[in-house]
Amino acid sequence: MSTNLRIALRFLTARRRAMVMSLACITLGVGLFVVTQATTTGFERFFIKTIVGTNGAIRIEDRIQETLRTMEAERGNDASGFVVEVKEGRKxxxxxxxxxxxxxxxxxxxxxxxxxxxxxxxxxxxxxxxxxxxxxxxxxxxxxxxxxxxxxxxxxxxxxxxxxxxxxxxxxxxxxxxxxxxxxxxxxxxxxxxxxxxxxxxxxxxxxxxxxxxxxxxxxxxxxxxxxxxxxxxxxxxxxxxxxxxxxxxxxxxxxxGHSASSWQERERTWLDVFRALRLSTSITVSVFTLIAGIAMYNTLALVVMEKTKDIAILRSMGYTRRDVTRIFLWQAAMVLAVGALLGCGLGAAVTYGVSLMKIRIRGIFTADHFIVAWSAWHYLSAVVISVVMVMAASLIPARRAARLEPGDVIRGTAQ
Amino acid sequence: MKTPSGMPSSLAPSADHAVLRCEGLHRSLGQGEGQVHVLRGVSFAARRGEVYAMVGPSGCGKSTLLYLLGLLDVPDHGEIWIDGQLMPRDDDAARTAARGRHLGFVFQFHFLLLEFSALENVMLPMRKLGRWSLPEMQERAHALLTSVGLGGKTHRLGNQLSGGEQQRVAIARALANQPSILLADEPTGNLDVRNSAMVFDLLTGLARQNGQAIVVVTHNPELAARCDHTLPMRDGQFVT
Structure with a gap:
């Protein structure tokens, strides 16, 4: 274990309650993201399966006949340049x-x-x-x-x-x-x-x-x-x-x-757009939890930095660089993030499974008697990537602030 | 006879022998109308194996000078040499590396990392320096703690030690990387009389034994008198 990681691990205990709050927000953010993605994607996939299973992937029907063409009146050097331009069409x-x-x-x-x-x-x-x-x-x-x-x-x-x-x-x-x-x-x-x-x-x-x-x-x-x-x-x-x-x-x-051919994506564009919009809107909504997790982590680390200014100064006096200090604080965020993401994935999987057992009667665009969920590693990966980006970006500010502390100022007691 | 900075000539070793040297250090603190010119062109040199005490009233610039010598702060003007090498003013990485290799610090308020045991506190500078293997670091930290009388309390957390014990751990930690210079800011200022004497004797004894230069800032005239050199300061300068 690296020294910076070891120090970060001990610093984590300094603000245990605040860290637990951040952890809870990350867990909820990741878990809910997974659940919403699993349900919206589940219904979308089921819809696609239904329409492809009913009307086929491609339908080939009417014969196409080109009707109108743009014509030049004459070709060659002596051409008049007269052109009959008409809107080209099909029959x-x-x-x-x-x-x-x-x-x-x-x-x-x-x-x-x-x-x-x-x-x-x-x-x-x-x-x-x-x-x-x-x-x-x-x-x-x-x-x-x-x-x-x-x-x-x-x-x-x-x-x-x-x-x-x-x-x-x-x-x-x-x-x-x-x-x-x-x-x-x-x-x-x-x-x-x-x-x-x-x-x-x-x-x-x-x-x-x-x-x-x-x-x-x-x-x-x-x-x-x-x-x-x-x-x-x-x-x-x-x-x-x-x-x-x-x-x-x-x-x-x-x-x-020479026959019109339409794919299932083309035929069902309206419904597919509805599903896509639904998936996007739920992603944005539940990402608020991850945003709150980022803010909570920022707040927690800012408090830890304030509490640990003397520790930072003493580490700097021993030869620890500004980069070491940044890493110590980023490691703290990373550890909470890793545990939160892991718990969030577990929560997401458990709730997704629970939701899949729930009874719901849907008729109209497809037939379902229970919630339909999709199991995809991409949902978990997306949830983790979003939380990593938000939490680490939020953690960078207090971590860099800690690194900028001047040890002389801190020890003299004049640190701002 | 005095040096240009006001330092007694007897306390100004030649550059060849000095492990720590500074010339013409100036430092102002505060901003605008509240700015104070704390150090006014101080020059100083220290040899290995000798103990220097900086004494003087509060605000005379002792601690400010100590932090400048310890590369914890940057002078407005003037230069510092450690082991003959000029310390750059604007290269934080080089100054940080020099701190890790050449300098050990003991502060008034111990500044132990309370979440770590005494042994781990002493190992922290060694881990950063990377000169020794883990078993060597553990052995060395154990030996240092034993030498300050804490061989039986190596696994106690910082907050499970008394003030005197914490300061002894801080001394062991300052000596961990075998620094050539030990800087101590009021190392006994927070201790009772018995602990003060013990800590001071430990500090100077171990440093002398290891051939380290020690610079101590103290208000205690008795401790200052036991040092090899006493450097009185007033208004940001050394005085006779």
Whole structure:
């Protein structure tokens, strides 16, 4: 153990109560930072998992057609210089004409893990009790399971039944509740002039209210018949290996394939911004505790410096340098900080665990029955880094003041 | 015959033999209208193995001179040499290093670090100097405390020792780095008569034995009379 550290350790005991206060503030600051980060990140990640598991990482849909171009009237040396400048634009041609060809091209992208051809259209759903507007999604089940969490979203019934039954359907839970449909019940779907009868194979819950209240999955062939669209697809849902790269991949696909491609980040920008703002605001709020810890440490060290002026002078008379004195006081702050950060991380982990057991019913943007937390070393690292910066910056002032003390002035009794 | 600064010539050893020497030291304290010219061009030299007592009324500049000689303060004018080396006025690091290597201090109010034991207090200057290993430092600190009669109380904290014992620990600590110069500011000023005599004898005895120059500031004429040289001061100068 270095001599400066040894001296710092003994000086710590001089203001035990004040040091304990500083320690408590650091512990609370670090602990609460960890908890707020764990909960906000937990809900954000769960939201992302839900939307990616439902609508896929990338959706490729309308074909793009460039419509307007800026044109030069004439080229060459004799050019008039006349230019027709118009605002360049695009036209989107709804749907995908040749989905098989497009899927083949999409699968060549390195990050792509799965593709699913989807045909959708509006329909009216009729049960024995009432009618509701619905959106019919025609899928090839095995393909769609590769690009979604549909298997895990089934809350009643079985996918096997859907797989084996041509007239089988998967119905959103809210829609099923409104129509009082249960697994095995039959209902009618009307689209255009076509009316067909189907059976509920299973009921799913994505957690996203807008989806659960009107979505019905059919086999792709059935959907084509019902919607009278024997060819083409509405969109291709794509799953990727690294979902954080979805935006770059979508831009690349759009440029190469000539179809609009939107990543999950682009589609859910509003909600993602809300989560980001929430996480930032809670970080700022709980950082106040760390700020108070810094002020408390400043106050404590300033008191210790005042009490220890003679000790500082005697150390200086023995050959201890100004840098030694600075280090002695910074070591004190560092020791309290280390213990506080350690306790804070422990407190954060314990409270995070406690919070994760708390019951809370959330429906709308996702489905959760308890608090969702994220366990990440970055939360702990961020909390510790913030407390280190604040506490050490605050400690530097009294430490440097101690180092500036002139031993002659102190011993003579004229230290200011 | 006197030196230009007013110092008796007999007390002015040549620069070759002096372990501590100063010339033309001036120092003013306070600011503005309250400024006092405390030292007025003092010159002084001290040899190894000899004890010098600075005496004089309060405010005559004894302690101020001692702090200047101990490099705890910086003179307004004048120079100080330690072991023949000129001490820079504006290089705090060099002055601090010189303090650790050449100087030992004993103050009136002991100034022990009360959170440390007697042994640890004595080891503090040695730890900073880094000349000895840990076992050597412990052995040396133990020997020094034994020599001041505290061999049985080495592990007592500073606040578990009496005033006289604390001052003896301070003497052991001042001798820890084998300094060539020992500076003592009223080392017995806070002690009773019996302890005063004991501490003074210890201080001078050990220093003489080790060949160290001792400069003592004291109000006690009896102690001053037992020193090799007495240097009376008045109004910031030595007087005959």
């Amino acid at each position: 989107y041609i709804q749907g995908i004409q040749d989905p098989a060809l497009l899927i083949e091209a999409v699968r060549r992208f390195a990050n792509v893990a799965g593709t699913s051809e989807v045909l959708y259209g509006a329909a009216e759903i009729r049960s024995s009790f009432k009618n509701e507007a619905a959106r019919v999604y025609g899928i090839q089940l095995e393909d769609h399971l590769q690009v979604s969490d549909l298997a895990r979203q089934i809350v009643r019934g079985h996918l096997a039944d859907f797989r084996q039954t041509p007239a089988g359907t998967l119905v959103g839970i809210k829609l099923a509740e409104r129509l009082q449909l249960e697994v095995g019940d039959s209902f009618q779907l009307q689209a255009g002039g076509e009316v067909r009868r189907y059976r509920v194979s299973a009921i799913f819950e994505t957690g996203i209210g807008e989806i659960d209240k009107d979505r019905v999955f059919l086999h792709l062939g059935e959907a084509r018949s019902l919607l009278r669209r024997p060819t083409g697809a509405s969109f291709i849902q794509v799953n990727v290996l690294d979902r954080d790269r979805a935006t770059q991949d979508a831009a690349h696909m759009e440029a190469v394939l």
